[in-house]
Amino acid sequence: MTTVFIDGAAGTTGLEIRERLAGHAGLTLVALEGDKRKDPKARREALNDADVVILCLPDDAAREAVALIDNPKVKVIDASTAHRTAAGWTYGFAELDPGQRAAIAASKRVSNPGCYPTGFLALMRPLTRAGLIPEGFPVTVNAVSGYSGGGKAMIAEFEDEASPHFSTEVFRTYGLTLQHKHVGEMQIHAHLTHPPIFAPSVGRFYRGMLVETPLNLWALKGHPSVHDVHQVLAKAYCREPLVEVASLEDGHTSLDAEILKGSDRLKLFVFGNEQRGQARLIAALDNLGKGAGGAAVQNLNLLTGRPETEGLVL
Numbered sequence: 001m002t003t004v005f006i007d008g009a010a011g012t013t014g015l016e017i018r019e020r021l022a023g024h025a026g027l028t029l030v031a032l033e034g035d036k037r038k039d040p041k042a043r044r045e046a047l048n049d050a051d052v053v054i055l056c057l058p059d060d061a062a063r064e065a066v067a068l069i070d071n072p073k074v075k076v077i078d079a080s081t082a083h084r085t086a087a088g089w090t091y092g093f094a095e096l097d098p099g100q101r102a103a104i105a106a107s108k109r110v111s112n113p114g115c116y117p118t119g120f121l122a123l124m125r126p127l128t129r130a131g132l133i134p135e136g137f138p139v140t141v142n143a144v145s146g147y148s149g150g151g152k153a154m155i156a157e158f159e160d161e162a163s164p165h166f167s168t169e170v171f172r173t174y175g176l177t178l179q180h181k182h183v184g185e186m187q188i189h190a191h192l193t194h195p196p197i198f199a200p201s202v203g204r205f206y207r208g209m210l211v212e213t214p215l216n217l218w219a220l221k222g223h224p225s226v227h228d229v230h231q232v233l234a235k236a237y238c239r240e241p242l243v244e245v246a247s248l249e250d251g252h253t254s255l256d257a258e259i260l261k262g263s264d265r266l267k268l269f270v271f272g273n274e275q276r277g278q279a280r281l282i283a284a285l286d287n288l289g290k291g292a293g294g295a296a297v298q299n300l301n302l303l304t305g306r307p308e309t310e311g312l313v314l
Contacts, residue, residue: 005030005046008056016293020311044068075108083111084185092299105302114182115291119211119283124190126236139196145209149287173201208258211283218277226272259284264294264312
């Protein structure tokens with residue numbers, strides 16, 4: 001029996017994880033209720049008594065929680081941004097590179113990827129690894145997410161008319177300072193020399209997201225075709241249970257950001273115009289699924305030797 005403690009279980013991601021683990025065989029789920037959630041002694045004990053700790057906390061609180069763990073046997077999955085590029089932590093995107101899955105399974109410190117980086121890296125990393133996109137190439141990422149990605153505060157903005165920050169916005173672009181906290185994670189794990197230009201946005205829908213990287217193929221060495229790009233992605237994920245690459249004959253003329261809501265899968269699309277030498281690479285996922293709670297459960301399964309997709313919504 002594996003004991004799992006979720007620190008921050010009442011948050012949006014924590015609730016998603018609890019839901020997936022509710023029928024998870026062989027796991028005992030520990031959660032501090034009521035006043036115990038704010039009791040330092042009870043929290044320290046829970047952090048050190050569990051086999052696996054999942055942190056669903058703001059960055060500073062996640063760092064504090066890690067500092068409280070002195071039991072060397074405890075394994076940690078951190079869903080915050082705090083450790084995604086930190087030394088000594090394994091990046092928890094199993095499909096990122098050959099060997100990544102094994103590295104996660106052997107690790108005691110795993111950082112859950114961000115939702116936007118999950119879509120971007122799924123598109124970009126196979127292309128930089130294959131040499132199709134040089135590491136120094138300028139890259140742009142455009143994305144839209146459901147408002148649940150901003151946690152309880154943003155959910156209240158869009159749903160609670162009594163909130164002082166209630167908004168009637170249909171679509172909001174943000175990150176206009178080009179300093180979004182996901183950029184470093186995207187650059188490092190995609191093996192890019194320069195940070196990508198990241199243009200995130202949020203729409204008036206609860207969950208789901210699209211992440212897009214447009215490419216001028218004529219600017220790349222060798223002028224790869226749309227088919228070449230698609231072939232690299234299809235080969236990279238041909239045996240992955242949670243990642244699907246749509247065929248070039250898929251037939252979509254538009255994409256809905258909610259196409260994979262409620263799922264822990266990721267679907268990649270390649271659209272292009274061979275005559276113009278241009279392509280649009282798009283990843284569709286649920287920001288609370290493969291972009292958060294689903295990824296954490298996938299990593300938990302790898303850490304504990306369980307079937308990788310156990311408890312996930314396929």
